[in-house]
Amino acid sequence: MLIRNFMTPDPVTVQPETPVEDIASLLLSHHINGVPVVDGENRLLGVVTAEDLIHRGADERLEPRESVWKENFWVSFLGPQGSHRGKAEGRTAAEVMTKEVHSVEPDMHLSVAARLMIDHRLTSLPVLEAEKVVGVISRTDLLSHLKEMENPLLRED
Template structure:
């Protein structure tokens, strides 16, 4: 079985200039965890997840700073990608998105995709074909398949290989 059989086709996407408030509203209205950020040709530039927006909210609501030196030290040591701007300062998709994104292709084996989701603690994966977003595969998509096929045994995702 491959990703194309389980993915959500034609996912909701946003443009780089989409305001953060609009992205939050999209996530809430559609009950999704994230949206790819695409350029005018449909190529993926990054992804924005609920976690990205929650990070922003958490950082903005912290109490008074006790030590600028300590804060700068922690940011320099623990920042995921030093070249990226602080997400709490961003106002648009381009400024808040995660640029280093794991993705899969439609013909990727579903077991490999599931392993990526688990190993990297990812909630959803963009599905790319010719560098364009054609779908999203989420943990929820995999869970729906497992729920429909309980008779497949201990490893239902491998059952299709028989």
């Protein structure tokens, strides 16, 4: 069974400059967990997931900060180099996306996608053909394959 037979073709994608608020709306309205970030030629640049966006909420603190100055000093000293914002402060897809992304090709066997999802705790994978995003395969897509095979674990008796 090939990935192309179970993937979602022409997935929802965003551009690097897409605001995080728009991405959150897309995830909610389409009932999806993430979107590929693509350039003008539909080449994969990264992925933004719900997990990337909840960093914003996780950064909120219930107790007052001891010292904002001290905290900013240590973050700037020990944090990542360069002037890019953290995910909690990011305002665009480019600032919050995960850049190191696992992907699959349409003519790979479903087991390749399943193994990547299990090994790396992923909920979906972009499907690339000639370096361009042509689809997405998710855990739900894999479950539909198991159901089609009449897997006894998924049968309703």
